[in-house]
Amino acid sequence: MDITRYDVVIIGGGAAGLSAATTLSRALRSVLVIDSGAPRNAPATGVHGYLSRDGMSPRELLSIGRSEVLSYGAKIIDGEAVSARRTTEGFEVILGDARRFSGRRLLVTTGLTDGLPPIDGLQEQWGRGVVHCPYCHGWEIRGKRIGVLGTGPMSVHQALLFRQWSPDITLFLNDTVEPTEEEWDKLSARSIKVVDGAVASVDAVNGVLTGLTLRQGSSFDIQALAVGTRMEARSALLESLGLSTQVHPMGVGRFIETDATGATAVQGVYAAGNVSNLMAQVITAAAEGVMTSARINADLIEEETRWAVEGRFGPFSAASEAAVSTIVQGLAHHRRRASGVSSWAP
Ligand SMILES: Cc1cc2nc3c(=O)[nH]c(=O)nc-3n(C[C@H](O)[C@H](O)[C@H](O)COP(=O)(O)OP(=O)(O)OC[C@H]3O[C@@H](n4cnc5c(N)ncnc54)[C@H](O)[C@@H]3O)c2cc1C
Numbered sequence: 001m002d003i004t005r006y007d008v009v010i011i012g013g014g015a016a017g018l019s020a021a022t023t024l025s026r027a028l029r030s031v032l033v034i035d036s037g038a039p040r041n042a043p044a045t046g047v048h049g050y051l052s053r054d055g056m057s058p059r060e061l062l063s064i065g066r067s068e069v070l071s072y073g074a075k076i077i078d079g080e081a082v083s084a085r086r087t088t089e090g091f092e093v094i095l096g097d098a099r100r101f102s103g104r105r106l107l108v109t110t111g112l113t114d115g116l117p118p119i120d121g122l123q124e125q126w127g128r129g130v131v132h133c134p135y136c137h138g139w140e141i142r143g144k145r146i147g148v149l150g151t152g153p154m155s156v157h158q159a160l161l162f163r164q165w166s167p168d169i170t171l172f173l174n175d176t177v178e179p180t181e182e183e184w185d186k187l188s189a190r191s192i193k194v195v196d197g198a199v200a201s202v203d204a205v206n207g208v209l210t211g212l213t214l215r216q217g218s219s220f221d222i223q224a225l226a227v228g229t230r231m232e233a234r235s236a237l238l239e240s241l242g243l244s245t246q247v248h249p250m251g252v253g254r255f256i257e258t259d260a261t262g263a264t265a266v267q268g269v270y271a272a273g274n275v276s277n278l279m280a281q282v283i284t285a286a287a288e289g290v291m292t293s294a295r296i297n298a299d300l301i302e303e304e305t306r307w308a309v310e311g312r313f314g315p316f317s318a319a320s321e322a323a324v325s326t327i328v329q330g331l332a333h334h335r336r337r338a339s340g341v342s343s344w345a346p
Contacts, residue, residue, distance in 0.1 A: 004032070004101050004102065005030075005089070005101075005102045005103070005104075006030045006031060006032045006075075006101065006102065006103045006104075007024070007029040007030045007031065007103065007104050007105065007300060008020075008024050008029055008030075008031050008032075008103050008104065008105045008106070008107055008293075008296055008300075009031075009032045009034065009091070009093050009101055009102070009103030009105075009106055009107070010024075010031060010032065010033045010034070010106075010107045010108075010109060011034050011081045011084075011093065011106065011107070011108050011109065011110055011237055012033075012034075012035060012108065012109035012110040012111060012234075012273070012275070013033045013034070013035025013037075013062065013065075013066070013076060013109075014035075014039045014040070014062065014109060014111055014273060014274075014285065015039075015061070015062070015065070015273065015282045015283075015285040015286040015289065016109035016111075016272045016273025016274070016275075016280075016285040016286060016288055016289035017033055017035065017107070017109035017272075017273070017289060018033065018062065018065035018066060018068075018069050018286075018289070019065070019285075019286040019287070019289035019290050019293075020107055020109065020272060020289035020290065020292060020293035020296075021033050021069040021074045021076075021289075021293075022065070022068055022069050022072060022074075022290075023289070023290050023293040023294065023297075024074070024293045024296065024297060025069060025072035025073055025074040026072055027293075027297045029297065029300070030073075030074075031069075031074035031075070032074070032075045032076075032077065032101055032103065033069065033074060033075070033076040033077070034077055034079055034080075034081050034093065034095065034101070035076060035077075035078060035079075036078070036079065036080040036081075037078060039058055039062060039111065040111045040112060040113075040114065040274060041058045041127070041136075041282070042058055042059070042127075043126050043127025043128065044058055044127045044128075044136070044137075045057065045127075045128070046058075047061055047282050048135070048136055048137070048139065048140075049135055049136065049281055049282070049283060050281075050282050050283045050286075051283065058282075061282070077099075079095045079096065079097060079099065080095060080096045081093050081094070081095055081096075081237050082094055082095065082096050082236070082237070082240075083236075083237060083240035084106060084237055084240055084241055085240070085241070086241070086268075087102065089102065089104065090102060090103050090104040090105065090106075090268060091103055091104075091105075091106045091241075091268065091269070093106070093237075104268070104300060104303075105268050105269075105270065105296050105299065105300065106241075106268065106269045106270065107262075107270045107271070107272065107289075107292060107293070107296060108237055108238050108256075108264075108269065108270070108271045108272075108275055109271070109272050109273045109275060109285075109289060110233075110234035110235070110237065110275050111233075111234055111273060111274040111275055111285075112231045112232055112233050112234055112253070112255075112274040112275060112278060113231075113232050113234060114126075114132065114229035114230070114231060115229055115230030115231070115232060115253075116130075116227065116229055117149065117151055117174075117227065119149075119199055119200070119201060119202060120200065120201035120202065121201050121202035121203060121204060122202045122225075122227070124202075124204070124207075125202055125204060125209050125225070128207075128209070129202070129204065129208065129209025129223075129224055129225060130202065130209065130224075130225045130226075130227055131224060131225070131226055131227070132226065132227055132228060132229050133281075134161055134162055134164065134165055134226070135281065136281070137224075138162065138164070138165040139165070141165065141166070141223065141224040142165045142166060143165075143166050143167075143168075144166055144168070144223040144224055145166070145168045145170075145221060145222045145223045145224075146162050146165070146166050146168065146169050146170070146222065146223070146224045146225070146226060147169075147170050147171075147172055147212055147220065147222040147224070147225045147226070148162060148169060148170070148171045148172065148225070148226045148227075149172050149174055149199060149225055149226070149227045149228075150171065150172055150173045150174035150175075150176045150177035151174070151176060151177075151227060151228045151229075151230075152176065152177070152228060152251065152252075153177075153251055154228050154250060154251070154252060155171065155176070155177045155228055156171065156177065156179050156183045156186070156187065158226055158228050159171040159187065159192050159226075160186060160187075160190060160192070162226050163190050163192060167191065169190075169191075169192045169193070170192070170193040170194070170195055170220065170222065171187065171192055171193070171194045171195070172195050172197075172199055172212060172214075172220075173194065173195065173196050173197070174197075174198055174199045175197065175198040179194070195214070195220065197214040197215065197216055197218075198214065198215045199212055199213070199214055199215070200213050200214060200215040201213045202225060203219070209222070209223065209224065209225060210222075210223075212225065228252065229253075230252070230253055231248070231252055231253030231254075231255075231274075231278045232245075232253055232254055233245050233253070233254055233255045233256050233274070233275045233276070233278070234275060235254075235256050235275060238256050238264065238266075238269070238271065238275070241266050241269055242266060243256055243264055243265060243266055243269070248278055252278060253278050255275070255276055255277065255278050256271050256275055256276045257276070258270070258271050258272075258276045261291065261292060261295040262276070262288065262291065262292030262295055262296075263295065264276075268299075270292050270295065270296055271292075272285065272288040272289045272291070272292040273285035273288055273289060276288075
């Protein structure tokens with residue numbers, strides 16, 4: 001059976017995971033990235049809002065990221081991690097094809113899934129005619145006839161938000177949203193049209209979104225549809241370690257809670273990117289990967305320093321005998337030896 005040990009095993013090779021892998025490899029850590037190859041933004045033609053990479057295809061961005069990671073000596077394998085368990089030396093990760101890998105620390109950067117409403121034709125347009133985030137797609141659909149699909153309590157907010165990008169916004173209540181008096185006032189004040197009734201289909205001609213049809217039959221011409229998705233952290237691996245997801249305060253989905261440095265409630269297990277921050281964009285996920293990897297490196301250094309101290313002063317250990325002998329040989333020599341403490345680590 002293929003069992004290999006690393007300082008850090010990273011599960012998920014998107015922006016968060018690859019950024020973390022670069023930082024950790026540059027810190028001379030042995031790193032394995034396990035990736036199933038399905039980044040969240042795969043349906044989009046380009047990444048926007050990532051300084052110096054504007055419009056680059058999501059696949060190309062990750063391909064460049066992979067090359068950078070590999071150039072620093074990390075290993076990347078394709079596969080799906082299905083569970084993990086704690087061992088005496090850290091964690092063991094088990095893949096769907098039964099391969100196993102061990103890491104002293106785990107970093108989970110598996111992202112999230114966007115749950116879409118079950119409306120005919122909607123899934124086919126996802127990431128092109130159907131969008132969710134004005135900062136990712138707003139510029140591309142500026143000034144167009146934009147529909148906003150009612151999916152929950154945030155839909156009125158989404159309509160008001162997209163109003164920044166176009167004067168022609170229609171909110172489709174979709175038998176799901178009931179604006180409050182105050183919200184009706186806001187929608188009216190911003191000239192946002194409101195259409196009652198359940199949406200039956202998202203219509204397209206030659207793959208280009210053209211409109212919406214309600215269940216009662218009427219159709220509306222729109223050029224883009226904004227949809228608030230149900231964002232669910234891809235958390236199965238973390239759940240196998242005893243963690244569970246929390247409801248997001250805005251009611252938009254579920255995420256894995258971490259502290260500000262990316263540490264989860266399970267010691268030695270970290271998370272970054274969309275799995276723990278549903279709102280993270282690509283550059284934010286990448287930045288979280290960097291920050292969390294610095295925390296992981298500090299954690300490993302602390303452990304290695306403790307090992308070194310224990311090795312030097314522990315009763316009758318080879319390391320403590322060597323240390324005593326060094327001290328006896330002279331202070332200056334001892335100082336030189338002590339500067340190489342990491343070699344004492346078990
Ligand atoms: C349609 C669309 C367009 C978007 N456009 C933009 C944009 O223009 N600009 C922007 O900043 N943001 C955009 N986003 C948001 C962007 O997708 C996320 O911010 C970003 O992908 C988060 O990075 P991540 O590394 O956390 O997760 P991801 O990029 O989703 O990467 C997670 C990786 O983990 C892998 N994985 C998951 N589970 C496992 C497992 N069990 N084992 C192994 N591997 C696993 C996945 O295959 C994937 O490769 C868009 C999102 C969507 C849906």
